[in-house]
Amino acid sequence: MESNFDLKDLPFLKLLREKGLKTAVLETVDDVVLRLTPGLNVADLRSMLRGDPPGRPNPRLRPHADGFWLHIRPGYYNRHITGLYPSFRLGWLSTYFFVLEALTGIFLMLFYTPSTRLAYPNMLQILSNVPFGQFMRDLHRLGAEAMVLFVALHMIRTYITASYKKPRQFTWVTGIILLFFTLFLSFTGYLLPWDQLAYWAVTIGASMAEAAPPPIMGQFANLMLKGAPDLGPNGLLRFYLLHVIGLPVLTLIFIFVHYYKVVLHGHSLPPEREKVGEDTAKRVPVDERRYFLPDIAASEILWTGVVTLLLIVAVTFLYSAKLENHANPLNTPFHSVAPWYFYWAQGLLKLGDKTLMGVIIPSILLVMFMVMPYFDTGPFRYYGRRRFALSLSMLFITIMVIFSWMGTPYFAVQSSLDQEIMFELAPTEKPGLVRVIPYEELEAAISYGTINADAFREIVPRGTELYHVMEVFARELEHARQVPPEKGGLPGVEGFFTVEQVQPDLVAVNLVISWDDGKGGRQSNEQFVPVHREAYIGSEE
Amino acid sequence: MAENVTPEGTEQVEGNGWRRFFTTLLPYDQRTLIGTVVFFAIILMIGWVGVNEPARMASFTTQYEARAIMRGAALFRSNCTGCHGINGEGLPGVAPAINTPAMFDGQRLAEVGWAGTLYDYIELTISAGRPVMSQPYPQPMPTWGQDYGGPLRPDQVEDLVAFVLNWGRQYEEGAQPVAGIPTPLPTPTPSFTVVGDDPSTELPAGDAARGEALFQGTAPGPDGAVLACNACHSIDGTLGAGPSVQGLLGRIPDGYASADAYVHESIVQPCAYVREGFDCLMPQNYGTERLDAQTLADLIAYVLQVGQ
Numbered sequence: 001m002e003s004n005f006d007l008k009d010l011p012f013l014k015l016l017r018e019k020g021l022k023t024a025v026l027e028t029v030d031d032v033v034l035r036l037t038p039g040l041n042v043a044d045l046r047s048m049l050r051g052d053p054p055g056r057p058n059p060r061l062r063p064h065a066d067g068f069w070l071h072i073r074p075g076y077y078n079r080h081i082t083g084l085y086p087s088f089r090l091g092w093l094s095t096y097f098f099v100l101e102a103l104t105g106i107f108l109m110l111f112y113t114p115s116t117r118l119a120y121p122n123m124l125q126i127l128s129n130v131p132f133g134q135f136m137r138d139l140h141r142l143g144a145e146a147m148v149l150f151v152a153l154h155m156i157r158t159y160i161t162a163s164y165k166k167p168r169q170f171t172w173v174t175g176i177i178l179l180f181f182t183l184f185l186s187f188t189g190y191l192l193p194w195d196q197l198a199y200w201a202v203t204i205g206a207s208m209a210e211a212a213p214p215p216i217m218g219q220f221a222n223l224m225l226k227g228a229p230d231l232g233p234n235g236l237l238r239f240y241l242l243h244v245i246g247l248p249v250l251t252l253i254f255i256f257v258h259y260y261k262v263v264l265h266g267h268s269l270p271p272e273r274e275k276v277g278e279d280t281a282k283r284v285p286v287d288e289r290r291y292f293l294p295d296i297a298a299s300e301i302l303w304t305g306v307v308t309l310l311l312i313v314a315v316t317f318l319y320s321a322k323l324e325n326h327a328n329p330l331n332t333p334f335h336s337v338a339p340w341y342f343y344w345a346q347g348l349l350k351l352g353d354k355t356l357m358g359v360i361i362p363s364i365l366l367v368m369f370m371v372m373p374y375f376d377t378g379p380f381r382y383y384g385r386r387r388f389a390l391s392l393s394m395l396f397i398t399i400m401v402i403f404s405w406m407g408t409p410y411f412a413v414q415s416s417l418d419q420e421i422m423f424e425l426a427p428t429e430k431p432g433l434v435r436v437i438p439y440e441e442l443e444a445a446i447s448y449g450t451i452n453a454d455a456f457r458e459i460v461p462r463g464t465e466l467y468h469v470m471e472v473f474a475r476e477l478e479h480a481r482q483v484p485p486e487k488g489g490l491p492g493v494e495g496f497f498t499v500e501q502v503q504p505d506l507v508a509v510n511l512v513i514s515w516d517d518g519k520g521g522r523q524s525n526e527q528f529v530p531v532h533r534e535a536y537i538g539s540e541e
Numbered sequence: 542m543a544e545n546v547t548p549e550g551t552e553q554v555e556g557n558g559w560r561r562f563f564t565t566l567l568p569y570d571q572r573t574l575i576g577t578v579v580f581f582a583i584i585l586m587i588g589w590v591g592v593n594e595p596a597r598m599a600s601f602t603t604q605y606e607a608r609a610i611m612r613g614a615a616l617f618r619s620n621c622t623g624c625h626g627i628n629g630e631g632l633p634g635v636a637p638a639i640n641t642p643a644m645f646d647g648q649r650l651a652e653v654g655w656a657g658t659l660y661d662y663i664e665l666t667i668s669a670g671r672p673v674m675s676q677p678y679p680q681p682m683p684t685w686g687q688d689y690g691g692p693l694r695p696d697q698v699e700d701l702v703a704f705v706l707n708w709g710r711q712y713e714e715g716a717q718p719v720a721g722i723p724t725p726l727p728t729p730t731p732s733f734t735v736v737g738d739d740p741s742t743e744l745p746a747g748d749a750a751r752g753e754a755l756f757q758g759t760a761p762g763p764d765g766a767v768l769a770c771n772a773c774h775s776i777d778g779t780l781g782a783g784p785s786v787q788g789l790l791g792r793i794p795d796g797y798a799s800a801d802a803y804v805h806e807s808i809v810q811p812c813a814y815v816r817e818g819f820d821c822l823m824p825q826n827y828g829t830e831r832l833d834a835q836t837l838a839d840l841i842a843y844v845l846q847v848g849q
Contacts, residue, residue: 084563128598134597298569312587
């Protein structure tokens with residue numbers, strides 16, 4: 001069979017025959033670049049990167065019309081919105097964090113199995129045996145927290161500049177949906193390490209599902225979310241699937257909708273740049289235009305680089321994601337809290353009924369936020385004419401901060417003082433004071449026998465870490481003595497500190513607090529705190 | 542006009558200071574410069590992290606293993622000391638010593654015919670328990686792993702194994718003894734004449750008061766360790782691992798010359814007659830290793846006194 005294919009017909013070879021090697025190569029490269037960008041040839045690209053003025057018609061608008069990635073970005077902005085003010089790059093950074101989370105998340109997925117049996121050992125594996133494992137995990141965790149923060153700030157900025165007003169109401173609605181997804185993404189990811197921190201923080205957060213009215217709905221929602229009445233293997237799998245598939249896909253879709261609305265309506269101008277009731281974002285005079293290529297793109301790449309560098313410096317020197325002990329459904333750690341961005345909900349829950357405080361009020365808030373732009377239809381965007389709205393937002397932020405504070409253990413948590421003292425000295429889920437005493441000092445303290453916390457000064461050498469810890473111990477006991485018994489004080493309380501050698505390189509501190517029980521007897525709280533020589537090298541947290 | 546549309550940000554901006562900072566872009570070439578510097582800084586930082594990774598991973602592993610031993614120590618203190626002693630020295634007649642050279646030098650593995658590693662042996666024994674009794678320990682070890690119906694998660698069993706294996710380090714060849722670590726009690730060598738397991742041996746007159754102290758575990762036996770018969774045998778009819786002593790006199794089977802002879806045989810040869818509904822779990826070394834004639838007589842006197 002005769003083939004009609006002839007090598008000589010290849011365009012490149014034809015060109016080679018007609019124009020010689022150099023021209024053929026250059027023209028082919030030019031063609032490839034034109035197809036990839038798409039729409040910009042090598043000369044356009046070079047002049048763009050040099051910062052030359054564009055030709056007319058501007059060839060740098062072609063990728064917006066012909067290319068996939070840039071078709072959801074406007075071809076140009078008004079120059080008054082390209083500075084730090086008014087956008088503060090918060091929208092772009094939110095998107096950046098989403099991409100960062102996706103990339104670091106894919107890395108972590110390679111080493112993670114969503115099973116209660118394997119999740120925690122996998123975490124240890126990531127931290128101990130995967131190069132860049134801790135780095136990636138810290139980036140993922142820090143990026144998640146930062147994403148929540150930046151999405152929230154983006155929303156606050158949009159509110160303050162009144163950018164949600166007509167015609168951008170729906171952009172705002174998709175933004176609220178994205179905020180909700182961001183919180184939920186972060187929250188579902190919180191559970192995956194399957195440590196005590198994860199288990200109890202999510203248990204607190206997810207308890208709201210159960211409170212949804214009426215009870216049958218609450219049970220159903222709880223069962224749907226956790227796959228069982230309590231968090232277990234099914235719950236972990238569901239949270240994992242939501243975290244890696246369900247929510248990212250939904251978020252991505254809404255990010256595209258959100259972005260498309262910016263193309264459609266243009267980026268809102270600073271309020272003082274527009275006449276009242278007008279929206280001139282789309283009618284940018286030619287001399288006010290800032291083209292996306294290369295100007296805005298360069299800024300976005302710059303911000304991406306700067307923030308990436310800051311994150312990398314942070315996770316290398318300053319921040320390390322915690323990993324507590326293996327999740328233990330039978331043992332609630334002292335002072336368990338929800339993730340910080342749900343402190344406010346935990347604070348609300350302390351005030352009253354779970355259904356009202358945990359479900360009804362947050363749902364009303366969510367709906368109110370969504371419909372807000374359709375009710376706040378006043379034409380003014382100037383700050384001076386929105387005193388009520390801005391005061392309201394400041395009031396709301398203040399209230400959220402107060403509720404968040406109320407969500408922390410500092411507010412309305414009933415705990416006995418002996419437990420508080422033990423928590424300060426040797427908490428179950430972090431090193432605490434006793435465990436980070438240098439091992440050599442503990443070893444030396446074996447010969448001191450039982451140290452009474454009120455008479456340690458003659459026994460423990462001054463200037464040692466142990467001395468400092470005993471000072472804290474004595475101070476706490478003194479405090480507990482002074483609090484009246486009806487307020488939880490511990491009359492006649494005494495504390496004892498004994499170190500014993502248990503194994504090679506392993507000592508144990510026996511902490512005993514004993515006090516009068518008010519019925520003529522003594523009550524006591526004892527804790528056995530083993531400390532290994534190698535366990536807390538350089539670990540202060 | 543051409544000036545204004547260039548990307549360098551060369552157009553005049555109103556204001557200065559903060560206002561200028563917030564509302565204008567840096568010139569294009571300055572942004573390019575910063576971007577380039579940042580890019581190389583990122584590469585350097587990642588390289589720096591990469592260079593330090595082996596050391597970091599090793600240090601994490603060391604720390605983690607140390608913390609596993611610590612958690613194991615706390616678990617051992619709250620779950621295991623009741624039978625294996627506070628320092629793993631074992632309790633005679635209850636559970637064997639763990640903190641002993643034989644555990645780590647292969648002797649124990651050889652005794653039980655274990656072909657796997659010591660780690661696996663300890664892990665399986667903790668998880669699955671010891672399903673059969675082994676002399677002289679009448680009580681089989683319970684299962685501890687959740688996979689076998691016990692209370693501990695797999696990671697907790699691993700912590701316990703790490704803790705137990707850490708004892709082995711003091712028995713390693715060339716290891717310096719660590720001051721302050723209690724070593725297991727030496728096996729007591731009986732400094733008394735054992736009564737033997739022949740039920741027809743003549744006994745001296747018994748003292749029920751001393752018998753009670755021995756039975757209740759408040760006084761030590763002749764070898765220095767407590768007998769504590771009450772761990773398995775109640776005196777008030779409560780069901781234990783062994784039959785209660787209550788009502789004993791009323792249920793002596795045929796063929797015994799006296800109640801005395803029946804109790805005597807039941808202590809020195811526990812499996813000669815086993816009451817229906819019970820298995821022979823009782824140690825069979827009381828006559829041959831642990832009791833002298835006076836102690837046995839005292840115990841019998843007490844049992845007959847409460848066995849009405």
